[in-house]
Amino acid sequence: MAEYSTYGSVAVLQVNNPPLNTFTRHVLQALVSGLERAQRDPAVRSIVIAGKGPTFPAGADLEELLGTAAAPLLSNLRMVDKHVDTCQKPIVCAIHGTALGGGFELALASHYRLAVPSATLSLPEVHLGMLPGAGGTQRLPRVVGVKSAIQLITSGQDIKAQQALTLGLVDKIVQGDLLKEAVSFARSVEGRPLEDRRISQRTVPDADKVDEVVEATRKTILRKARGAIAPLTCVQAIQASVLPFAAGMAREADLMTYLMTSWQAAAQQYVFFSEREVRQWSHPRDKHINFRTAKPTVIKSVGVVGAGTMGAGITISLLQAGLKVVLLEVNKKQLDKAIAVIQKTLRQKSASQKMSQLTTTMDYSQLSDVDMVIEAVFENLRLKKEVFRKLDVITKPQAVLASNTSGLDIDKIAAATKRPDKVVGTHFFSPANVMRLLENIYGKKTSAETVATVMQLATTIGKVGVLVGNCAGFVGNRMLGPYRSEALFLLEEGVDPQDVDRAIEEFGFPMGPFRMTDLAGNDIGWRRRIEARLTTEHGPPPDTPALYRRGDRYCPLPDMLCLQGRLGQKTGAGCMMLQEAKDDLTENIYIRFRTDGSVFDLRRLLAHTKTLEELILDLLFADDCALLAHTEAALMSHHAPSMCNRYDPGSRTALPDPVVLQMIQDYRQEHGFKKRTISSQEIVERCLYSLINEGFHVLDEGIASRALDIDVIYLFGYGWPRHTGGPMYYVERVIGLEKLLRSLETYSARYPNHSHLQPSPLLRDMVAKGGSLAALGTTDSKL
Numbered sequence: 001m002a003e004y005s006t007y008g009s010v011a012v013l014q015v016n017n018p019p020l021n022t023f024t025r026h027v028l029q030a031l032v033s034g035l036e037r038a039q040r041d042p043a044v045r046s047i048v049i050a051g052k053g054p055t056f057p058a059g060a061d062l063e064e065l066l067g068t069a070a071a072p073l074l075s076n077l078r079m080v081d082k083h084v085d086t087c088q089k090p091i092v093c094a095i096h097g098t099a100l101g102g103g104f105e106l107a108l109a110s111h112y113r114l115a116v117p118s119a120t121l122s123l124p125e126v127h128l129g130m131l132p133g134a135g136g137t138q139r140l141p142r143v144v145g146v147k148s149a150i151q152l153i154t155s156g157q158d159i160k161a162q163q164a165l166t167l168g169l170v171d172k173i174v175q176g177d178l179l180k181e182a183v184s185f186a187r188s189v190e191g192r193p194l195e196d197r198r199i200s201q202r203t204v205p206d207a208d209k210v211d212e213v214v215e216a217t218r219k220t221i222l223r224k225a226r227g228a229i230a231p232l233t234c235v236q237a238i239q240a241s242v243l244p245f246a247a248g249m250a251r252e253a254d255l256m257t258y259l260m261t262s263w264q265a266a267a268q269q270y271v272f273f274s275e276r277e278v279r280q281w282s283h284p285r286d287k288h289i290n291f292r293t294a295k296p297t298v299i300k301s302v303g304v305v306g307a308g309t310m311g312a313g314i315t316i317s318l319l320q321a322g323l324k325v326v327l328l329e330v331n332k333k334q335l336d337k338a339i340a341v342i343q344k345t346l347r348q349k350s351a352s353q354k355m356s357q358l359t360t361t362m363d364y365s366q367l368s369d370v371d372m373v374i375e376a377v378f379e380n381l382r383l384k385k386e387v388f389r390k391l392d393v394i395t396k397p398q399a400v401l402a403s404n405t406s407g408l409d410i411d412k413i414a415a416a417t418k419r420p421d422k423v424v425g426t427h428f429f430s431p432a433n434v435m436r437l438l439e440n441i442y443g444k445k446t447s448a449e450t451v452a453t454v455m456q457l458a459t460t461i462g463k464v465g466v467l468v469g470n471c472a473g474f475v476g477n478r479m480l481g482p483y484r485s486e487a488l489f490l491l492e493e494g495v496d497p498q499d500v501d502r503a504i505e506e507f508g509f510p511m512g513p514f515r516m517t518d519l520a521g522n523d524i525g526w527r528r529r530i531e532a533r534l535t536t537e538h539g540p541p542p543d544t545p546a547l548y549r550r551g552d553r554y555c556p557l558p559d560m561l562c563l564q565g566r567l568g569q570k571t572g573a574g575c576m577m578l579q580e581a582k583d584d585l586t587e588n589i590y591i592r593f594r595t596d597g598s599v600f601d602l603r604r605l606l607a608h609t610k611t612l613e614e615l616i617l618d619l620l621f622a623d624d625c626a627l628l629a630h631t632e633a634a635l636m637s638h639h640a641p642s643m644c645n646r647y648d649p650g651s652r653t654a655l656p657d658p659v660v661l662q663m664i665q666d667y668r669q670e671h672g673f674k675k676r677t678i679s680s681q682e683i684v685e686r687c688l689y690s691l692i693n694e695g696f697h698v699l700d701e702g703i704a705s706r707a708l709d710i711d712v713i714y715l716f717g718y719g720w721p722r723h724t725g726g727p728m729y730y731v732e733r734v735i736g737l738e739k740l741l742r743s744l745e746t747y748s749a750r751y752p753n754h755s756h757l758q759p760s761p762l763l764r765d766m767v768a769k770g771g772s773l774a775a776l777g778t779t780d781s782k783l
């Protein structure tokens, strides 16, 4: 637990609790014993504390901290505290690996800190809904000042060794053998006065400005925290660092108790473990196929087909993980643009080495030798099938073929090949090199080995891979459907898009549904609805009631906005704006039709078209993807009006757009909706409960194996607020299943034709029988 040895006058205590040397009560007890022994021994004149194996202690053991062993853990902590604080012999911490949370706090309580260049320090407790409660909120500001301490503690960010040296958090960077250097360093400081080495005895450098600093940062923290209590509580504790040390520690302890007993801390710790538990996957329909039984294929090289935004992002992720990539794009301009983006993104991270792993091509035959291909072409089933047909012929027979689709049928794509067992969905989220989620979709014939391969790929490229079944929209986008519909129905009844966004953002989402659509592009959903024949590129399908589709309530507002060119911030293909774009085309834009290779100048094409609007609609829905991609790219610089908001040039602040508000008002009048006042609570409940209700369907159908898989998807792919634990955790632990059921019953009675508000049979059953979501599905560790 803590190995004791002596090197002459130096006692060395090496924490040995693999894999991360976390502090359990026994580890702390062993540390106390070691410190007592070193203090008693007159031959010992200094002490080194280090971690055995890969790391310095990575903090408290969370299983103990959260369980019944919390009390003995904390009492042992107090004993360590007493010994470190009163020790008359210098204590030197030798840091390598990750000194996190309590580990870093132990180092701060010591007299000297040495670190290897690769070491990382941080106080990440805020991510667990807590604060650095072993003196971190009192000692850190005494070294770096209140302002930096607030920044470091409320973000929980990593501090690299060099930065720690600059900040005065470590005394020396050690290049050679850390333990040897630490022993010789300890020897060199023996007998020196210790009072000025005790951080607890220092004063906070910017103490006179504490209120000013807190005031200045409070707003930013409030905006970022979005309902999370830990960040602001951390600030309160840091504020107390200007008090005498003992008083500050008492305040820290009170605030730590408040946080540790909060539902948010429990939710965030659930998130921590769920993020890791999703790696322990099992096939929902065949539990024998799981992370233990299925062996992944080794992937060293990956082909990426399509160099649009997603393809470029995926390529960056793969390169960053050290994989070889062959990026294929049939459009030269698009390919060049992607190369520039990839280069720019990798520049800070030894780009030349990573770029050397990249081959770019317009020729499919270059994919003949890769271990896996990820297709990232336009979201069009016909096109994707064509690409897979080609890939099946060109790639080696054992290569895995993955589609980055956000909702198309994996089985239909697989059927285009003679190796459906090797076809799988890998749904990346935009921006693909930033967003952590990878939704992996198995089809009817996807083999266990193929599933294992993409789950392993997620880990290799630093993503959180979640295995899900095949259905329209998979898990994430399928659940988003009812949420979006309810948001639209709320517009019909009287709220403005900004009201919906505000309520959802106050709940904790970074963006409400309308700002989100503005960003992603309203045309994505429009194209999907056109493919599903819910609407057409000219308006509602003939002989269709305006507000119904296939017997279900339907809100055509987004289609109407698309028809007006309000496609969102980034698509740049809005018809209204295109009218301006026509006069604006200062350079020739060439379009190459892939079908026959013919090349047209867009300006000349326009001369033969009745309106630019018609041309663009033709292009948008043309089967010829090369043409489409090129057109979108070419028009990218022309900003179309957003769906519901307007944005001042250069600003991302969404402003209500009178044009849209008027349009919604006219729509309400035309269809006989009576505007009423709707509370934020109703907005949140109707949007989120319908999304969660769909989550119950997803579980019931075996599309997701466990509630935690859904939570992880929403936390890492859709910005669901982390402090609530994810949709399924939140509804079970915070709202209560019974309350959810009653609310859904009330709303569905009021809106009988909103089918997604009808409570799912699984929910009803669980409430009736008192079941729990955590008990559903696989308990992986028992596999």
Ligand SMILES: CC(C)(COP(=O)(O)OP(=O)(O)OC[C@H]1O[C@@H](n2cnc3c(N)ncnc32)[C@H](O)[C@@H]1OP(=O)(O)O)[C@@H](O)C(=O)NCCC(=O)NCCSC(=O)/C=C/CCCCCCCCCCCCC(=O)O
Residues within 6 Å of the ligand: 019, 020, 022, 023, 058, 059, 060, 061, 062, 063, 077, 080, 081, 082, 084, 085, 098, 100, 101, 102, 103, 105, 106, 107, 109, 124, 125, 128, 132, 133, 134, 135, 136, 273, 276, 277
């Ligand atoms: C970066 C990591 C550490 C490692 O990442 P990686 O290599 O990718 O590995 P993972 O897959 O994440 O983890 C491997 C397995 O380990 C499990 N794990 C990880 N961390 C913990 C943990 N803290 N507790 C339990 N288990 C943990 C993980 O689940 C994996 O399991 P499995 O393989 O899936 O089964 C990364 O893991 C990471 O970031 N971990 C979290 C680190 C963290 O948050 N640490 C802070 C914890 S909170 C804390 O420390 C609170 C402190 C308050 C009490 C502290 C008592 C300390 C006493 C110090 C004495 C100081 C004297 C003070 C004197 C004074 O004040 O006066």
